Amino acid sequence: MYSIITILGTTTVLLLSSVNALDNGVGRLPVLGYNTWNAYQCNIDEDLLLTTANLLKSLGLLDVGYDQLNIDDCYAEKNRSAGGDIVADAARFKSGMKILTDQIHALGFKTGIYSDSGWYTCAGYPGSYQNELRDLTTFSDWGFDYLKYDNCAIPYDEITREGIVGRYQRMAAAVVQVQQSTKNNPFLLSLCEWGWSQVWLWGKQFGQSWRTTGDIAAEWNSLANIINVNSFLTQATDFYGRNDLDMLQLGNGNLTFDESKSHFTAWALMKSPLLIGTNLSAITSETLSILKNKEILAINQDPVVGASIAPFRWGINPDWTSNSSFPAQYWSGPTQDGTVFMLLNTQDEPSALFFNLTESPWIRAGRQYSVRDLWTHTDNGTAVRNFTAYDVPAHGVVALLLKDVGDEPDGIYPQCSVWWQCIDKNGTRVGG
Template structure:
């Protein structure tokens, strides 16, 4: 957790695609695909207890969220006593979690879910509870003994440099090593390790060596400008996401107020197709059928959970912006990427009025010239004929989205003019330019 304001102040200086180099992911047997689940922070912050956690798990099951893949129920900050025990262990809050974490986890696991917990690389968590610095192995064992499957690890209240003699990587490495050491000793599956480090440390360059996901920006807010900021920032680092490691765009803010229905669809589509983990941050007792329908879009979720291709979609045109220019209010509008189901497209209307979005199919590197393509609309769940050379979406609502799946449907018709869809690049074998 971190305020957006400090991060936003630095956003204008970020241009980093030219220096990006991929790193080998930590393939330790957990979180090969993005994780889907629930996290308490956005809806409840510190107002959590064991009854809320169990009720939330039961609601997730009764609402059908478990059936479509949301199988983690995660506790965020503020679950502990303010002080460790005399022997140095984190203790559950004796009032709010009086039954103990082990019993709570057993009950939630019995419903079919996995569970997650939270800690911090510093002396204290962001909420002022015990952090894990110098207690990494002790805490990892505590979390495992309690029955947790996942650890979100924050970066507040860090010790003085004269104590750590480390940078950010070194502080996170301590817990990564503790999780690996514990797994080797107990022969149990290691906890998923999620790095909540907020972006300006270029975490996308090194996070994959330590954990399965990493936060790339400050905390999300239920507002369109927050969504566009996060989408724009992540549009430059899509290369970092693949199996076992991915850019974490923060929690889903659907249903918390502040977003229109169309904005909620855009939010979910961008997060899912960019292969972010999908953690619901909404009070499920107040969720509307429309928002539930967005969260349960099986066709979008299937692409997020693609077990053949782990890459994110990426921009192929930058909307109203000059090429490669950062604009946090109007990020890229035209995106595509491969999947085992076909070529995925996301068209995002970043304008405040309805807009017609049109593109040449071969602007996407995943499309072959000279072919026609069948069109599947991933929101209407309809097959919409074929596209030849171009596709146009008319009257996309303000801040709305179009999500498509295109598949090769054979050769395009003979006799089309010009001979090439990108005519100014097309030349006859005798050197004559074709079309124009």
């Protein structure tokens, strides 16, 4: 599975030769947790991290699964040590990273950190190019177990002599070496590559998640664009590897309550990592209620089905065409407990959303289904052949779990819900 190679005559690494997902015991399910960047950017220190950990716990977010606390960019000194190591900012992390991670672990969390596949991080701090093994060893010694790996400040082609896959492969190889030397669980490697090189085709060779778009913004057009891009990439997501739609923006910017519900529903049901990017000290009860929706989280964390939901109808778009303002509206997918549907109103006004049940490939013809609303947390009767969600708010969402409860009632006419597709065994049409 592995071979020894030498890069640029100096650095010996392990080259991953497998083309399969990294089934290495970590990252089987999407990560739930917190990342510092969206709320604080470079304004971070050890006190903020400990405050955030305690808030995740006191607000009940740890109890529902948000157990990963990640430091993003700007934690380091601008220069490496004389020996070449990354050094944590002595003023902002005065106790040292190992003491900080020990304290965070003691509260029940796993910890993550950030680096870059180029000379510098996106904020201008030391990147890990040509220092992959050195840096990952440092991060391991500091007590981290997750690495977000970015794509800024890459070297000239005449230095790398390789494409973006090669630069991410270097860090993936370091993950293998550090695991072998420490005997700890392997690092969870999150590729922050932005989708420019079709990362969804190769990312799972090296990491457990990969960004598919540029950075998210806390407004509807950004959400719609990300949903639209990922509607065409859903087949890339499964256990141990998934599309990363970027951090959750709930409570930030100008998102309405309904847009926030749509944001969370789409991210969760597409099996994206769910990393909160909100200032928890100012979080509202409405935002907290969205983040703690256990029925939605249960599907994101489904231990039986790892696949994303996918569109079965593209709403106002002609089939299979891209529209960054009006992404697909009708989605479904299997779960361990039934078929989940996401009905997303991309219009700027309230709308009714109607579909025939068998438009979803996961629904059987001639059966009836109980309907569970995953936002109102109510059982809403039985659906036979079709379903209509009325008055879905602008940019709002309906999330349903349908379970097979037996044959549909006798005597329904026509004999097929999509009557023009069926014929009698003697060759005549059955309805119309």
